[in-house]
Amino acid sequence: xxxxxxxxxxxxxxxxxxxxxxxxxxxxxxxxxxxxxxxxxxxxxxxxxxxxxxxxxxxxxxxxxxxxxxxxxxxxxxxxxxxxxxxxxxxxxxxxxxxxxxxxxxxxxxxxxxxxxxxxxxxxxxxxxxxxxxxxxxxxxxxxxxxxxxxxxxxxxxxxxxxxxxxxxxxxxxxxxxxxxxxxxxxxxxxxxxxxxxxxxxxxxxxxxxxxxxxxxxxxxxxxxxxxxxxxxxxxxxxxxxxxxxxxxxxxxxxxxxxxxxxxxxxxxxxxxxxxxxxxxxxxxxxxxxxxxxxxxxxxxxxxxxxx
Numbered sequence: 001x002x003x004x005x006x007x008x009x010x011x012x013x014x015x016x017x018x019x020x021x022x023x024x025x026x027x028x029x030x031x032x033x034x035x036x037x038x039x040x041x042x043x044x045x046x047x048x049x050x051x052x053x054x055x056x057x058x059x060x061x062x063x064x065x066x067x068x069x070x071x072x073x074x075x076x077x078x079x080x081x082x083x084x085x086x087x088x089x090x091x092x093x094x095x096x097x098x099x100x101x102x103x104x105x106x107x108x109x110x111x112x113x114x115x116x117x118x119x120x121x122x123x124x125x126x127x128x129x130x131x132x133x134x135x136x137x138x139x140x141x142x143x144x145x146x147x148x149x150x151x152x153x154x155x156x157x158x159x160x161x162x163x164x165x166x167x168x169x170x171x172x173x174x175x176x177x178x179x180x181x182x183x184x185x186x187x188x189x190x191x192x193x194x195x196x197x198x199x200x201x202x203x204x205x206x207x208x209x210x211x212x213x214x215x216x217x218x219x220x221x222x223x224x225x226x227x228x229x230x231x232x233x234x235x236x237x238x239x240x241x242x243x244x245x246x247x248x249x250x251x252x253x254x255x256x257x258x259x260x261x262x263x264x265x266x267x268x269x270x271x272x273x274x275x276x277x278x279x280x281x282x283x284x285x286x287x288x289x290x291x292x293x294x295x296x297x298x299x300x301x302x303x304x305x306x307x308x
Contacts, residue, residue, distance in 0.1 A: 004045050004216060006071045009093045017086055018071035020044045023054025023061040032098050032124055032307055033060035034300070035087055035114075039292075040106025040132070040236065041164075041229040043070040043220035048213045053296040057304065061102075064090065066110070068228020070220045078231060081241040083110050084117040091122070100125040100303050104292050105263065106132050109236060112275075116246045125307040127253040129299055130260055130288045132236055133267040134244065141264035149229075150237025157230045164226030172222035182215045189214075189289075194259040197289040204293060244271055249278040253302050255295065257286030279306070 006018040026033055034054075038046040047063025054061040064087070067075035075082070091099055101123065103111030108131020115126045139147055152160035171181045190201050205211045221229060252275055256268035265282065272280040279302075283291060 004048065004213075004220075006044065006065070008071060009090060011086060011089050015067065015073035015075060016071065017067075017073075017090060018044060018065040019090060020047060020063050021060060022047045022051040022063060024058045026060045026094065026096070029058050029060050031057075031059050031304055032100055033062055033094075033096055034100045034102050034303060035090070036061050036063040037101065037103040037107030037110040038063060038066070038069075038217065039104050040232055041069065041221035042106075042217045043223075045070070045213060045217035045220055046104070048217070049210065049293065050296055050300070053300055057297070057300050059300055059304065062090070062094070065220070066228065066232060068224065068231055070223055072228075074224065074227055074231070076231070078235070079241055080109055080113050080235050081117065084114045087114055088118065088122070098122060098124050100127075100307055102127050102129070102299070102303065103131060104129045105288070106232065106236060108132050109134075109240060112244070112247050112252075113240070113242065115248050115251055116242045120248070120251065123251065125251050125253070125303050127255065127299060127303055129255045129295075130257060130263055130292050131254070131268065131271075132263050133271045134240055135237055136239075137267045137270045141266060143262060146262070147237075149233040153230045153233030153235070154237045155234075157227075157234055160233060161226040161230035164222070164229045168229075169222040169226045172219045178219075181219060182211075185215050185218055186211065193261045193289065194287040196257075196259055196285060197261070197287040200290045200294050244274040247275045247278075249275040251306075252278040253299075253306060254278050254280045255291060255299060256280075256282055257288065257291040258282065258284045259287040260291070262288040 036047045044063040044065045065072035101111045108128035111126045258265045
């Protein structure tokens, strides 16, 4: 795995936006770069899990910390529709004229926001992988914890931030005993979900470098406080500020597992009907983790093919 040291830029409103570059070099790759939007909660370091695949396929992968996570400044009262401006600011800083976006799990809505707001001259292609979709599609089948966080982040953000700090943040920031957080995360990862997810994670977590990267990605989501997670949850649980019909489907590839226990496939099915004519890969034998961590080559290859 590559270094997790962040790079930062100053945004027009004075905030800091943190990111890390994985895969191939921006200056030597023959492909457009892909901006990677991490899951919920997580951080730019999640992009390191894609580093080997991106390097093999000669793809520059630029993973961004959302506000309040990792080294990015917290942004109070932010909305999902604020995100495209941050992405464009980073693209300008990196002198990137054309690019793609990839949103995994809780990063999916951020990819859709970009596809609804950024013109095709700049944003050529986008993908969601086991993505989250609007709650107005119906929350049946959504995990209780996700529903609680989305509701709390929307209506009681301060309380939700405090609960996240108490349950997760204090352990994540315990530098004297980092192994406690790591052990808790690894235990939770294999505690639930379909067999296909448990099987994949049981293998992946035996790789120390892979496991350490996953744990550090989650640890960095709580680097400052639980506020980043609370605000992110509130955004996912609120009105997104644009209808799915506004998303440019001809630039979108959707990937979703029928066995996904985190983000119900029923919601993805409805979203695919609304975002016409998105390419929809509905995989019968995949779950959440098995798709997100096991189909990286397929996902990146599909982006490369459609971006040409």
